[in-house]
Amino acid sequence: xxxxxxxxxxxxxxxxxxxxxxxxxxxxxxxxxxxxxxxxxxxxxxxxxxxxxxxxxxxxxxxxxxxxxxxxxxxxxxxxxxxxxxxxxxxxxxxxxxxxxxxxxxxxxxxxxxxxxxxxxxxxxxxxxxxxxxxxxxxxxxxxxxxxxxxxxxxxxxxxxxxxxxxxxxxxxxxxxxxxxxxxxxxxxxxxxxxxxxxxxxxxxxxxxxxxxxxxxxxxxxxxxxxxxxxxxxxxxxxxxxxxxxxxxxxxxxxxxxxxxxxxxxxxxxxxxxxxxxxxxxxxxxxxxxxxxxxxxxxxxxxxxxxxxxxxxxxxxxxxxxxxxxxxxxxxxxxxxxxxxxxxxxxxxxxxxxxxxxxxxxxxxxxxxxxxxxxxxxxxxxxxxxxxxxxxxxxxxxxxxxxxxxxxxxxxxxxxxxxxxxxxxxxxxxxxxxxxx
Amino acid sequence: xxxxxxxxxxxxxxxxxxxxxxxxxxxxxxxxxxxxxxxxxxxxxxxxxxxxxxxxxxxxxxxxxxxxxxxxxxxxxxxxxxxxxxxxxxxxxxxxxxxxxxxxxxxxxxxxxxxxxxxxxxxxxxxxxxxxxxxxxxxxxxxxxxxxxxxxxxxxxxxxxxxxxxxxxxxxxxxxxxxxxxxxxxxxxxxxxxxxxxxxxxxxxxxxxxxxxxxxxxxxxxxxxxxxxxxxxxxxxxxxxxxxxxxxxxxxxxxxxxxxxxxxxxxxxxxxxxxxxxxxxxxxx
Numbered sequence: 001x002x003x004x005x006x007x008x009x010x011x012x013x014x015x016x017x018x019x020x021x022x023x024x025x026x027x028x029x030x031x032x033x034x035x036x037x038x039x040x041x042x043x044x045x046x047x048x049x050x051x052x053x054x055x056x057x058x059x060x061x062x063x064x065x066x067x068x069x070x071x072x073x074x075x076x077x078x079x080x081x082x083x084x085x086x087x088x089x090x091x092x093x094x095x096x097x098x099x100x101x102x103x104x105x106x107x108x109x110x111x112x113x114x115x116x117x118x119x120x121x122x123x124x125x126x127x128x129x130x131x132x133x134x135x136x137x138x139x140x141x142x143x144x145x146x147x148x149x150x151x152x153x154x155x156x157x158x159x160x161x162x163x164x165x166x167x168x169x170x171x172x173x174x175x176x177x178x179x180x181x182x183x184x185x186x187x188x189x190x191x192x193x194x195x196x197x198x199x200x201x202x203x204x205x206x207x208x209x210x211x212x213x214x215x216x217x218x219x220x221x222x223x224x225x226x227x228x229x230x231x232x233x234x235x236x237x238x239x240x241x242x243x244x245x246x247x248x249x250x251x252x253x254x255x256x257x258x259x260x261x262x263x264x265x266x267x268x269x270x271x272x273x274x275x276x277x278x279x280x281x282x283x284x285x286x287x288x289x290x291x292x293x294x295x296x297x298x299x300x301x302x303x304x305x306x307x308x309x310x311x312x313x314x315x316x317x318x319x320x321x322x323x324x325x326x327x328x329x330x331x332x333x334x335x336x337x338x339x340x341x342x343x344x345x346x347x348x349x350x351x352x353x354x355x356x357x358x359x360x361x362x363x364x365x366x367x368x369x370x371x372x373x374x375x376x377x378x379x380x381x382x383x384x385x386x387x388x389x390x391x392x393x394x395x396x397x398x399x400x401x402x403x404x405x406x407x408x409x410x411x412x413x414x415x416x417x418x419x420x421x422x423x424x425x426x427x428x429x430x431x432x433x434x435x436x437x
Numbered sequence: 438x439x440x441x442x443x444x445x446x447x448x449x450x451x452x453x454x455x456x457x458x459x460x461x462x463x464x465x466x467x468x469x470x471x472x473x474x475x476x477x478x479x480x481x482x483x484x485x486x487x488x489x490x491x492x493x494x495x496x497x498x499x500x501x502x503x504x505x506x507x508x509x510x511x512x513x514x515x516x517x518x519x520x521x522x523x524x525x526x527x528x529x530x531x532x533x534x535x536x537x538x539x540x541x542x543x544x545x546x547x548x549x550x551x552x553x554x555x556x557x558x559x560x561x562x563x564x565x566x567x568x569x570x571x572x573x574x575x576x577x578x579x580x581x582x583x584x585x586x587x588x589x590x591x592x593x594x595x596x597x598x599x600x601x602x603x604x605x606x607x608x609x610x611x612x613x614x615x616x617x618x619x620x621x622x623x624x625x626x627x628x629x630x631x632x633x634x635x636x637x638x639x640x641x642x643x644x645x646x647x648x649x650x651x652x653x654x655x656x657x658x659x660x661x662x663x664x665x666x667x668x669x670x671x672x673x674x675x676x677x678x679x680x681x682x683x684x685x686x687x688x689x690x691x692x693x694x695x696x697x698x699x700x701x702x703x704x705x706x707x708x709x710x711x712x713x714x715x716x717x718x719x720x721x722x
Contacts, residue, residue, distance in 0.1 A: 054664075058677050060508030060688075087664040088677040094664050097571065101580040103663075212681065272684055276487035291682045297484070 046343040047079025052336075053347075054095055054105035056329060058086040062294060062364035063161075063329075067109065070356040071347075080343050092116055099124045099334070106337035106344055112149060112156060112327040113400040114408035120156045125332040127154035135345055137370075140352050145326030145369035148401060157330035158348060159369035161360070164385045165216070165289040165323035166306040166393065173202045173284035182307050184320050186256060189310040193261040196284055206283035208274040209266035209419030215412040217287050217309070218419075219399045220323065221256065222249030224315045228397050235402035238436030241429035250425045252312055253418060267419035291328075293381040294365045306384050308393030322393040326369040327400050410435035475697075478690035486686040504685075505678060505692035510666040514674035515699065521583055521658070521670055522651040525590035529598050529647050530640060532591055537602035537636075538628050542614070552603055558596030566593075567660060574661055581663045589661070590651050598643045605639030606632055645707050652700045671696045 053071070057063035064086065071082045085105065087094045092115045098104040108125070110116055119125035132138045132146065132155060145159035169182050174192065177199035183189040193204035208214050223231040226245035234246050241247040256262075263269065263283050271288075278286040279297055287309065296304070308320025331351065337344045350356060352370055360366035361375035365382050368375070377383065403411060414431040417423050478486045479501050480494035505511065536555070540548045570589060571580070579585035609632060617627050633640070658670045666674065675696055678689045 058508065058680065059510070060504060061680065061683070085663075085665050086677045089679050089681055090659060090664065090676060094659065097660055098581070098663060101571075101575045103581055271682065272686070273487060276484060279484060280488050289682070295483075295683055 046340075046346055048081065049340055049343040050081040050083060051107060051340065051343050051347055052105040053082060053084045053107045053109065054087055054091060055084055055109040056087070056091050056111065057109055058088055059084075063360065063366065066356075066360045066364045066366075069359060070351060070353075073356075074347055074350045078343075078346060080347070082347065096124060102336075104334045104336050106334055106340060107347060108157075108332040108334060109160070109329055110332065111329050111400075112159075114403075115405045116332070117151065117156070117401055118405040119332060120151070120154050123335070125156060125334060126338050127156065128158055128333055129153075129155035131333070131345070131348075132158065135349055137349070137352055140370040142326065142369055142371060148326050148398075149330060151401070157332040158352075159326045159330045160351065161328035161330075162326035162367040162369050163289045163291060163324065163328045164367060164389060165287065165325075166385060166389055167285060167287045167309050167320070167322065168278060169305045169307060170202075170278070170281065170284045170300065170303055171305050172303040173281060176201060177284070182305055183310045184307075186252065186310050186312040189261055190256065190259045192284075193259065197260060202281060203263045203277075203283045204261045204285050205266075206263050206269070206274045206277040206286040207266050207419070208269045208271040209262070210268055210416050211270045212412055213271040213274055213287070214266070214269070214419055215415045216323065216399070218253060218415045220287070220309055220321060220396050221253045222246055223396055224249045224252055224312055224317065224321075227316060231397050232402045235397070235399050236404065238407075238433045240432050241426070247425065247429065250418075250428055254423075254425050254428070257419065257421070262419060267416060267421075289323075290365060290367055290382060290385055293379050293385075296381060301380055304381060306381065306389050306392075317394045317396070319392065319394040321396040322389065323398050324395050325398040325400070327398070328367070328369075330369070404436075407435050475690050475694055478687055479694050481687050483685045483687050486690065501685075501687045501691035502695060505688045505695060508688070509674045509677050509692055511671055511674055511692065511695055513666050514669060514671035515696070517583060517668060518652055518670040518672065518696075519699070521586050521590070521654075522648050524587035525594075525651045526644050526647045528587065529591040529594045530644060533595055533598035533602055533643065534633065534636075534640065535628065536595070536599045537606050538632055540599070540603050541606040541609075552600065555596050555599045563593055564656065567656065570657065571660055580661065581665065581668060583662065583668050586658060586661055589657065590654065593657075594647045594650060598647065601643050602636060602639050605636040609635050641707060645704065648703060649700055 055064065055067060057067050059065070059068065068084065071084060074080065075082050091108070091110050095104060095108060095110075096115070104124075116125075120127050129150070132141065137158065138146070141159055145162065146155060149156050149159045171182075173196070174180075174182070177192070177195045179192045179195055181188075183192045189204070196202055196204050207217055219235070222240070223246070225248045226234070226243060230243060230245065234240055234243050241250065263277060269277070274286055275288060275292055275295070277283045278288070279295075279300055281300065293301075308322040310320055311317045331348055333344060333348075354372055354374070357366075357368050357370060357372040358375040361368060361372065361377050365377060365379050367382075367385075400408075411432060414435045415428075417431045418428045474490060477491070477494055480497050485492070485494070540551045540555070542548070543551060574580040574582075574585050574589075577585070613631055614627050617631055622630070653672060654670075655672045659673045662668050662670065662673065664673060664677070675689075675692050678684070678692050
């Protein structure tokens with residue numbers, strides 16, 4: 001099989017070479033102007049108009065199924081023809097290549113991270129700030145979500161799903177090992193890891209040191225001492241160890257690693273193995289996002305307490321840290337999409353309808369980027385995250401939108417070295433800085 | 438003395454034979470290990486796949502296969518793969534057989550030069566041709582069409598196909614061609630009535646090798662055809678079962694097995710013919 005970087009190279013090369021030079025598409029504009037909303041969509045003549053949707057949410061996943069239910073209802077109501085194509089993890093590369101050919105989908109459901117953060121700048125996606133207002137969505141979408149999707153004054157897409165990314169603690173395992181309370185400081189964490197190891201029943205933190213999950217934890221720990229603005233600057237430009245506070249954070253990471261807080265061979269773990277290790281009670285702690293709530297075995301869910309990552313003495317944070325954000329998945333509009341604006345408008349408005357959002361919340365554990373009254377969810381972890389987490393944690397800088405798109409993949413590979421025993425802070429800094437060159 | 442001399446090498450041979458057998462069985466077991474992993478994984482749940490990867494499944498149900506087939510829409514994917522692989526393999530033979538015949542019957546050093554030119558195709562990595570190929574597809578308005586993939590894939594297989602067929606054709610006595618020519622047979626007639634039947638084992642071999650390669654092709658199929666279920670191949674459909682945050686490896690393993698099955702069956706049916714052909718080629722060589 002081809003590696004993702006290979007696809008990325010092709011897509012990147014083509015996009016750079018052709019964007020703007022190619023014809024802007026093959027789809028025929030079917031309607032112009034702005035209508036009065038989804039309810040009157042049929043009256044605006046969108047029946048028969050085809051909307052091509054490219055989705056990260058695959059068929060068979062809770063989100064993918066909710067998307068299909070909403071889309072089917074929309075198509076039945078308006079007469080529009082909506083074709084959903086799952087592109088999975090290749091979505092970004094496939095989309096960029098299709099943009100170069102002028103054959104891109106009209107609407108794209110994908111997260112705002114890595115290469116998609118550069119789409120509005122490169123012209124691969126259309127800024128949606130004006131549409132948010134004109135289509136009556138600005139009052140529905142949370143202001144902080146819009147802020148996270150805004151770069152250089154342009155809103156990259158319609159924010160749709162958010163996430164919380166706490167640290168999970170298995171209270172049963174901690175208690176059995178003699179750890180009476182959830183660790184809130186790094187000293188507590190080191191002591192807890194020692195007790196867990198001595199108990200022989202489990203290890204401390206399960207983490208995918210070899211992929212994005214480890215990368216996010218690394219960046220979470222090393223920002224312990226730096227100010228938010230300073231850390232954002234480092235994420236954007238590199239030179240990690242040139243900032244004394246970030247260097248201190250890297251030293252803290254090395255100290256924790258060498259104290260044995262991570263599972264053995266963490267540098268070879270992925271997010272999937274991280275989850276499995278926690279779900280099978282071989283580790284008592286893991287940092288994982290709200291997307292993992294649904295797949296948690298009930299017996300593990302029942303004994304899991306969500307909190308944040310313990311902080312060191314002298315940290316800029318006053319509470320354990322977690323991530324949250326609204327960059328989970330959003331709705332991008334393509335250059336082809338705005339050629340059939342009425343149909344796309346009606347479709348996007350439908351996605352923000354109360355009943356659609358409620359379905360996403362109840363069936364897919366979605367953390368919506370829009371306010372939705374009356375949505376219910378019985379998942380105990382999501383309930384805990386919504387009701388109790390906010391008081392326990394302080395939210396760290398979520399790195400995705402600050403790291404340049406070209407750096408993101410390389411930075412994940414570089415930071416995986418940090419989980420390898422024996423690699424010192426200087427070597428870690430050197431590796432992550434190289435990702436920016 | 439003579440008895441001792443006779444026994445020593447015989448027992449040495451036995452030891453060597455046992456060692457060879459052990460090595461062969463060990464190698465076979467190593468090759469079977471991934472297949473075993475795939476098969477047992479496809480009957481488990483996701484947690485068991487990751488937690489106890491080589492343990493046997495506790496039950497045998499086809500749920501993962503049904504889910505993989507449905508979620509990745511493997512039905513159209515397999516049909517598209519069959520269309521692309523068969524079409525491209527047929528086109529490759531249509532192009533490679535006359536090319537090989539032309540090389541074999543070229544006078545003087547011309548044949549060697551032509552064969553060298555085809556062999557030079559091995560030096561060009563497929564990836565290097567990707568961007569220009571995509572540009573060509575766009576320019577011809579054939580981007581995201583199956584026919585372009587059918588037309589393009591033979592170019593990646595022609596060097597090996599031509600070189601192999603040349604070796605088979607060189608084993609045919611030139612007198613056969615000369616006598617047919619004296620009887621008034623045209624070049625086309627000589628190719629179709631004399632060369633083609635005699636190199637049929639070679640044609641089968643080349644076809645099987647190409648079918649396997651075309652069936653498993655991923656890079657060009659992804660970039661040129663894209664992810665639309667109506668035109669994507671099974672190899673492009675399969676990765677839609679992968680998610681960065683929650684891949685179900687049991688369903689993925691079932692999906693992999695589904696896509697392996699057709700090409701495995703094709704190989705099983707034709708492998709004896711291919712082995713005979715290779716043996717025949719070796720003897721003639």
